[in-house]
Amino acid sequence: MTGRWLRVTLPVVTTVAVLAAWWFGSLGTESYYFPSLRAIMDRFVEVWLFDRFVTDALPSLWRLGAGFGIAVVAGVGLGLLLGLSASWRRATEPIVEFLRAIPATALLPFALLVFGIGDLMKVAIIALVCLWPVLLNTIDGVRGLDHTLADTARMYQVSGARRLLSVVLPSAAPQIMAGARTSLSLALILMVTSEMVASTSGIGFFVLDAQRGFRILDMWTGIILLGVLGYLVNLVFTLVERRLLRWHAGARADTASAR
Amino acid sequence: MTPPTTTTRPEHAGPGTRDGRSGRPRLPGAALPAVTVLGVLLLAELVSRLGVLPTRYFPPASEMFVALAGQVVDPSFWVSVGQTLQGWGAGLGIAVLLAVPVGLALGTVPLLYTAVRPIVEFLRPIPSVALIPLVVLAIGTGAASKVFLAAFAAFWQLLIPVIYGVRDTDPVARDTGRAFRLGRFGVLRWIVLPAAVPYLATGLRIASATALILAVTAELVIGVPGLGGAINLARSAGAPDRMYALIIATGLLGWGLNAALRAVERRVLHWHPSHREAAA
């Protein structure tokens, strides 16, 4: 009883305590680089509600969504192909292994060179980098299809597109989602970095520009916005995942309790 | 670089599927991958030579490799490699030193975990690159900034697996430890830590990849010396062949680090089911 009560209240208490400590601890600060939270929040409202939100936050989110979406669709599609065909997999393995080993941001200069500094470059680099975790996990997931289940599909004449949609994809879904989650963190990194390296809009551009112009409050608001967006984007992902994989959580709990 | 997720799955000697349908005649062993790699390189060469894609952006593959050879004999290339590795290594090391004790503490004391969980949950998804401007102001544009960013990003990738690993310790094993009067520290050292090691190993590979990304990013954005900066320099100097050569080198570095960690993991975790089956 007290256990559950604690579990609910304790996180709230600590969160409030941390925020309060920051708020009151920084109230009279003289520090130039670390202004008071109150000043930051005042500025935050001025900057981000809502002019800058439209000119900087929305473009960022658009690039993130487009790049990530393309990566997921392409990754799942290619992953199905490579997961189902051993020879295709063997043929492409060294190329895939090499491309995914390149540290994501090392490809930025390449994207800059080839795609220029526009939105296309950002969407392309996000998509390119996010492709690999989804692709590799889809391959793994497809190959992990239970043998009895595969035989069941064969026995009951479930084949072709129906097999793909009703058997292979759902069975690989937990793995695919794990890959997509990794991709999402990469997408956020690439969104910010690409905007820092070459852009005239976006939150990444905004924070670096503010820092270079010594607009310290602006910079802080941008960092906080990035934090909040990162949190929210992950939250949305978690909710979608929970919805899609409801069966998986249940099935796992079932086998766990059987042990 | 792609942080790895799940890995070894033993090939089933399954009925029905692997059996009985050998299919078309196949190229032996490593021939097929070699053929495709050569094919892709040849295609890249032709596409560039024939002017299908502009040479300014896509120099012929042969020129990239010539440039790569040129880099390999250039001492300044190795200095860059060293600088990037340094940022990676220092960042990852610091992250391990912080994440393991913190993770053990949070994993073994549920109340503590409950208390700080919202803070962890909020800080973790923040893209670490968002801190770049702040880091530049507070730490400057030297190697320390690179190390900080790599360590910060890697820390979260390690912390969560360690917490999960500790919480996943078999309660029976824990009780056994208590029954044998191992003491609090003994249980931690002999029961909890070994159980968390597989999680730590996976976390370590992911954290390593992340640390390398952040090191390269710091070089690229802040201008800390290293491979990332060299790549960007090659681009702005209008030397695409060198740029591609350096990207290839960075890729090989990432690949090598991952392979090395994997090898260590196999050594250390030979007792773990996933490796046992794979070895059989």
Add this chain to the structure above:
Amino acid sequence: MLELRSVSKTYGSGAGVTPAIGEVSLTVRPGEFLTVVGPSGCGKTTLLKCMTGLLRPTSGEVLLDGRPVTGPPADMALVFQEYGRSLMPWSTVRKNIMLPLRARRVPRPERERRADEALAEVGLAGFADHYPWQLSGGMQQRVAIARALAYRPRILVMDEPFASVDAQTRADLEDLVLRIREAHDITIVFVTHDIDESVYLSDRIAVLGPSPTSVRELVEVDLPSPRDQVATKRLAEFGELRTHVYRRIRRDEAGSPPGVASTAAPAPGSAGEDAERVGSAS
């Protein structure tokens, strides 16, 4: 209708070879209820997988209506021994049952009707919208059976389908299968460990020897139809048949005294009736 000609199956190759089926020749007659009994691990599942086209025999052939079987035929259904793993955890019970029908392009209302009917027949009417993992092992097994029933196969093959249900449910399911066979005139091949069950259900029993298996004896069961759990099992013939089958299996399973075993070396792969088992690796 379904004919196995000198079928043999060996798993693996090189050092890891496991001969599972020595040599089996068997003809399943149209409309009959054939049960297959044999010691655990002797190769019953392997035999069924060859029969249903899921596995290619190493040698010999399987013919359905005179045509060689190269993959699972459309009018055959198999209830897998690993029933739990043959159900899709991401689909509800009803969807699990309907998927094969969808693949066969049965219209939706018909699909639903058949699924609900089959579920009612196995006593799971209220569980259509549950997920398989929300059910007990025995209930999952019944879902797998319902899926096969809804499929309306011409030949129904079942691999120890009643292994994890209680005695009462088991009796009910036995009678259900018999009823379905009458109603739809289907041919059934049925693997079981339970000798009583094999005698009670079947027209013929194939007694298999130990691994690598072969047919040791085909026992004709001439018990009156329809069968009845109490009346049939009280018949003297029932007891005799049961004893006979039991003896045939016992001789394999219990193993003979070491002195005897060492003298009777089995011819590898032979269908020899008296191939005794010598200190086998299993």
